[in-house]
Amino acid sequence: MLPMRIQIDPRPVQLRHARHYIALAAEAQNQYLKGGEHAGVGLSLFDRDRNNLDVAHLWLCTQAFGTNTDDLLISEANATAHIGELRYSILHERIPQLEAALAAAIRLQRYHAAGWFLSNLGNAFADLGDARTAINFYQHHLRVAREIGDRHGEGAALGNLGTAYKNLGDVAKAVSYYEQHLLVAREIGDRHGEGAALGNLGTAYKNLGDVSKAIDCYQRSLDILREFGDRRAEGNALGNLGLAYAARGEFHRAMDLYEQQLTITHMLGDQHGEAQALGNMGLTCRSLGDTGRAIILHEQHLALARELNNRRGMSLALGNLGAAYAALGEVAKALDLYQQALSLMRTLGDRRAEGQALGNIGNLYLSQGDTQRAIELYQQRLALAREIGDRHGEAQVLGNLGVAYKNIGNVSQAIELYSQRLTIARDLGDRRGEAETAWNYGLLLLDIGDVEQALSHLTDSLAFYEAIGHSRAALMSETIIRVRARHSLNV
Numbered sequence: 001m002l003p004m005r006i007q008i009d010p011r012p013v014q015l016r017h018a019r020h021y022i023a024l025a026a027e028a029q030n031q032y033l034k035g036g037e038h039a040g041v042g043l044s045l046f047d048r049d050r051n052n053l054d055v056a057h058l059w060l061c062t063q064a065f066g067t068n069t070d071d072l073l074i075s076e077a078n079a080t081a082h083i084g085e086l087r088y089s090i091l092h093e094r095i096p097q098l099e100a101a102l103a104a105a106i107r108l109q110r111y112h113a114a115g116w117f118l119s120n121l122g123n124a125f126a127d128l129g130d131a132r133t134a135i136n137f138y139q140h141h142l143r144v145a146r147e148i149g150d151r152h153g154e155g156a157a158l159g160n161l162g163t164a165y166k167n168l169g170d171v172a173k174a175v176s177y178y179e180q181h182l183l184v185a186r187e188i189g190d191r192h193g194e195g196a197a198l199g200n201l202g203t204a205y206k207n208l209g210d211v212s213k214a215i216d217c218y219q220r221s222l223d224i225l226r227e228f229g230d231r232r233a234e235g236n237a238l239g240n241l242g243l244a245y246a247a248r249g250e251f252h253r254a255m256d257l258y259e260q261q262l263t264i265t266h267m268l269g270d271q272h273g274e275a276q277a278l279g280n281m282g283l284t285c286r287s288l289g290d291t292g293r294a295i296i297l298h299e300q301h302l303a304l305a306r307e308l309n310n311r312r313g314m315s316l317a318l319g320n321l322g323a324a325y326a327a328l329g330e331v332a333k334a335l336d337l338y339q340q341a342l343s344l345m346r347t348l349g350d351r352r353a354e355g356q357a358l359g360n361i362g363n364l365y366l367s368q369g370d371t372q373r374a375i376e377l378y379q380q381r382l383a384l385a386r387e388i389g390d391r392h393g394e395a396q397v398l399g400n401l402g403v404a405y406k407n408i409g410n411v412s413q414a415i416e417l418y419s420q421r422l423t424i425a426r427d428l429g430d431r432r433g434e435a436e437t438a439w440n441y442g443l444l445l446l447d448i449g450d451v452e453q454a455l456s457h458l459t460d461s462l463a464f465y466e467a468i469g470h471s472r473a474a475l476m477s478e479t480i481i482r483v484r485a486r487h488s489l490n491v
Contacts, residue, residue, distance in 0.1 A: 018056035070104035077101035129352035169392030195224035209431030249471035435464035
């Protein structure tokens with residue numbers, strides 16, 4: 001007689017396996033968030049156990065829904081919330097993981113957790129450049145947060161909505177959401193949220209061209225963050241202040257702020273913040289004419305991004321390196337770097353950044369006199385910007401197309417393109433974009449002899465640059481004086 005076969009249920013063993021490796025992932029993340037030398041320890045711990053964690057996740061996703069498996073799906077998403085941004089493919093790993101956690105939270109009626117998973121899904125799609133999908137998730141989070149009385153979640157959703165609309169170029173709408181976030185944060189006494197909202201408002205005002213307001217917001221945000229001793233956030237705020245001063249043409253002051261940011265990030269072991277500071281310093285060096293040092297800084301940024309396996313950072317550094325080599329006239333090298341950046345952006349699925357890369361390559365061809373090829377690339381970027389609703393990108397490429405058509409002598413088409421860009425800039429409340437376009441538009445009108453209309457645009461542009469105290473204003477003023485002198489009988 002054959003012995004009876006005993007069936008052993010593997011589920012308890014698999015559940016223990018999943019709990020064990022999710023707990024290890026949570027510990028790795030805790031180490032990473034401490035910063036300094038702990039960050040590297042945390043990443044090493046995560047990498048060591050990554051395969052087992054992946055096995056546990058796949059097993060959980062194949063099981064019948066139940067309290068145990070749903071609870072672990074939620075715990076896993078929380079345990080990898082920060083490290084996952086570095087180690088997971090957004091499209092193929094992070095989004096499916098968050099979708100599974102969201103479904104589990106809804107089944108268990110954990111609506112607070114569901115709201116935050118909605119927010120994280122929005123962030124993931126925003127990272128892919130899909131602001132429209134991100135907005136849908138943020139709006140859903142906002143509704144959930146208000147229904148359950150989660151004021152912190154409400155504030156976070158408002159802030160995220162502001163950033164999504166800013167990325168679409170609708171900065172005026174972004175300001176409205178940021179101001180609502182600021183109001184909620186102050187009502188509930190959330191000083192940290194208040195600091196974040198002020199920082200976001202600063203970025204919005206900078207994009208609108210109101211640099212003085214931007215600096216005020218950034219400074220108030222910095223003061224609040226220093227109250228908490230949040231050095232990581234302090235570093236980010238210093239970087240934002242640097243960007244604002246760079247927008248005003250105060251590049252030496254901007255460089256000083258970036259160096260302060262770099263000191264803090266290096267001390268904390270915040271390699272992402274360090275990479276950001278290096279990139280900003282490289283851009284500022286290029287603005288100061290020190291392209292050699294700019295290349296060194298962008299190469300350091302690229303090396304750090306590769307070490308972190310941060311493909312977004314890699315693509316940004318590659319694009320900046322391309323621009324630096326283009327400035328040196330090394331066209332082949334610049335084109336290769338731009339193509340690498342474009343390939344990475346397409347791999348990431350970031351369509352907005354893909355458009356920017358196409359624009360950079362178009363600029364390179366334009367600078368080499370291949371205007372027709374530049375126009376083809378600009379048209380690709382224009383179609384993409386309109387498809388995803390990126391009005392800021394649309395305005396930028398319309399300006400580039402205007403330059404291209406001007407170069408081939410099609411002045412009427414160039415005027416039409418500048419007019420379209422000017423309209424979008426005004427619709428968006430983008431004062432800087434309006435001023436830049438008005439200046440180029442004015443110069444074009446001078447070429448066709450419309451001096452009165454040209455001077456109107458040129459003086460409007462000058463007024464903006466004088467208002468923000470930009471170093472460019474003096475040279476612009478001299479240009480206008482020469483124009484008036486040259487056409488004194490006609491004006």
